[in-house]
Amino acid sequence: MRLVWIVPESRGGIRSYAEALLPALRERISDLHFLDRLPTAEELAALRPDLVHLQHEFGLFGSKLPWSYRFPKWFASARRATSNAKWVATAHTVIDANWRYPTRGRGWKAIPLAALNILTPVFRSTWMEKTWGGFDGVIVHSALQSGAISASGCKRVVVIPHYVPEGGGTIPEPAAPTILLFGYFSPEKGQDIAIHAWSEYGPSAPKLILAGGVRRDEDRSYHAMCVAAIDRLGLKDRIEITGFVPEERLAVYFARATIVLAPFRETSGSGSLATAIGHHSAILASDHPLNREIDRRVPGSLAFFTTESPASLADEVRNLLDDSVRRTKLREAAGQYAAAHSISETARRHFEFYRELFEKSID
Numbered sequence: 001m002r003l004v005w006i007v008p009e010s011r012g013g014i015r016s017y018a019e020a021l022l023p024a025l026r027e028r029i030s031d032l033h034f035l036d037r038l039p040t041a042e043e044l045a046a047l048r049p050d051l052v053h054l055q056h057e058f059g060l061f062g063s064k065l066p067w068s069y070r071f072p073k074w075f076a077s078a079r080r081a082t083s084n085a086k087w088v089a090t091a092h093t094v095i096d097a098n099w100r101y102p103t104r105g106r107g108w109k110a111i112p113l114a115a116l117n118i119l120t121p122v123f124r125s126t127w128m129e130k131t132w133g134g135f136d137g138v139i140v141h142s143a144l145q146s147g148a149i150s151a152s153g154c155k156r157v158v159v160i161p162h163y164v165p166e167g168g169g170t171i172p173e174p175a176a177p178t179i180l181l182f183g184y185f186s187p188e189k190g191q192d193i194a195i196h197a198w199s200e201y202g203p204s205a206p207k208l209i210l211a212g213g214v215r216r217d218e219d220r221s222y223h224a225m226c227v228a229a230i231d232r233l234g235l236k237d238r239i240e241i242t243g244f245v246p247e248e249r250l251a252v253y254f255a256r257a258t259i260v261l262a263p264f265r266e267t268s269g270s271g272s273l274a275t276a277i278g279h280h281s282a283i284l285a286s287d288h289p290l291n292r293e294i295d296r297r298v299p300g301s302l303a304f305f306t307t308e309s310p311a312s313l314a315d316e317v318r319n320l321l322d323d324s325v326r327r328t329k330l331r332e333a334a335g336q337y338a339a340a341h342s343i344s345e346t347a348r349r350h351f352e353f354y355r356e357l358f359e360k361s362i363d
Helices: 013-026 041-047 071-081 107-127 143-151 191-201 217-232 247-255 271-278 289-297 310-321 324-340 343-362
Strands: 003-006 032-035 051-056 086-091 137-140 157-159 178-182 207-211 239-241 259-262 283-286 303-305
Touching (some): 003 013, 013 032, 013 051, 013 271, 041 071, 051 343, 086 343, 143 289, 178 247, 178 271, 191 207, 191 217, 191 310, 217 239, 259 271, 259 310, 271 283, 271 289, 271 324, 283 289, 283 310, 289 303, 289 324, 303 310
Parallel strands (some): 051 086, 137 157, 178 207, 178 259, 259 283
């Protein structure tokens, strides 16, 4: 099998995800070509692939806005040029029939986004059929996403949860409580929810580290809004923003964390959450359905607060800081989850899906 592995991102979570899987996949597939950009149809044809695997996220092809979304045109051309190859995608973001542009936490952008929501029925075929319908198979991170892919016209869908990277294992807690929120700034990640929770918490709030920078230009205004909120709420002595954290420094920050926060408004299977699990962290997450699914796989691996509620987040941080036994159990369950969803196990499941596609085509 000649596999072409396409990752059209120079730096970020999807690039890290794909590169981590490559060595384990190469142990099974020696003829593997890695492309870190979108090739032309002619370049793909010259490689003569048996299988093309694309890491897909809407932002890598412009945006979710249909007039900026370049994927359907590129894919049609690439598919024609490789008519004998199977095509697989990993869907890092899935939009279903009920999706709307989120408006909370968007500041002034909420007004045009609310207007765009009137047009979402018109856009939906671009996000669904014109995105997934041409693939032979699609990998999703959550069972909750598979129905939308099937409804788009791709009938071979497999759930392979986001792998858990190897972390530092269980680390003794620091003497002074420190709370960590790791990941790029974006309304989806919910840094503003944590900031307002610290205002709710009051003067006894522990140190909060927002470990991350800005990846997308469209999130710069959100980052500025968070910085302004910290200043306006008088929290500069309690909240630290680190900027981008290189991978080799992650262990230092997780070693400092008594609790790791994941206050997501939206998620399709977050790499930052998987990283926290890999470090066997005591994690407090929003009760988003995909986060709940993680806890169903290994019960007790996450604690929860009510999504988008700063008051609930503040209350649950207090509860966890007062309960060292519960934090220990969360760390132990995270370790169990990490063992069950390792990089090698995730690569094995990819290979089995590839083999299934070819076996079914022969049948």
